[in-house]
């Protein structure tokens with residue numbers, strides 16, 4: 001077959017601020033997300049034509065805070081079908097930034113392909129002054145069409161940086177430098193070229209034991225946030241509401257208040273899993289630090305923040321209910 005001159009990239013649009021519109025150019029924070037259809041986004045960047053052959057597909061038109069487990073599974077299945085198409089070299093997903101880190105981690109774990117899957121959003125709507133969506137989308141298409149982006153797991157392109165979809169998190173709610181990875185970005189994309197500096201160490205995509213093609217749904221996992229003066233009843237309510245695991249977004253090292261410990265132990269003995277993460281954001285929670293996890297059969301979230309731990313716990317619970325296995329999964333991914 002003759003080599004194609006340009007990579008073929010599909011832009012799968014889900015909504016978010018990158019498809020947002022405000023009343024005036026000064027509305028950078030007050031606007032409606034998920035308004036502009038994907039074909040209009042593509043038409044607004046004729047330069048895309050220089051770097052890839054692009055086509056759009058509208059998966060959803062929602063703000064990302066409204067993503068559900070069912071939507072994650074539906075999106076994952078569509079991405080999987082696209083990357084199996086020999087005509088497709090890479091996929092870009094336009095996404096709201098609020099839960100982009102959950103979707104990127106989920107796809108990093110369930111898409112069994114080494115083709116680039118690149119998530120992108122924006123912090124300002126396209127109608128605003130210094131809107132960031134156009135360049136972010138252009139950069140994302142460049143990365144999705146790059147052979148050197150293959151095999152690196154899902155990627156997030158924001159603000160000229162290329163992040164691992166596993167590591168990245170939204171840290172600022174109102175500026176264009178919103179995304180951050182505690183272990184650093186993987187690379188940069190500048191003027192249509194990629195520059196790489198590191199690769200992910202954790203298992204992903206082609207080597208993952210999770211597979212979107214056989215996944216039908218995700219079990220319920222709730223995150224409960226550690227503060228002073230917690231209420232044990234809230235943990236029991238999560239269990240009654242059908243949670244199979246609770247991610248405890250603990251203070252500091254994932255610590256648990258002394259008056260909560262008995263409730264968490266009792267819930268564990270009833271079959272619910274306890275995953276200790278931290279509300280701090282950076283760092284990592286170690287086993288048997290703060291609490292005797294071995295004795296209580298609790299799991300620690302390693303370096304995953306609570307919302308990422310929720311995604312991995314849900315996927316892990318589709319495979320096992322064994323605490324040691326769950327912990328092995330948290331170390332590995």
Ligand SMILES: NC(=O)C[C@H](N)C(=O)O
Nearest residue numbers: 016017063064096097098
């Ligand atoms: N900047 C954004 O995209 C925020 C928006 N609420 C969303 O996540 O859809």
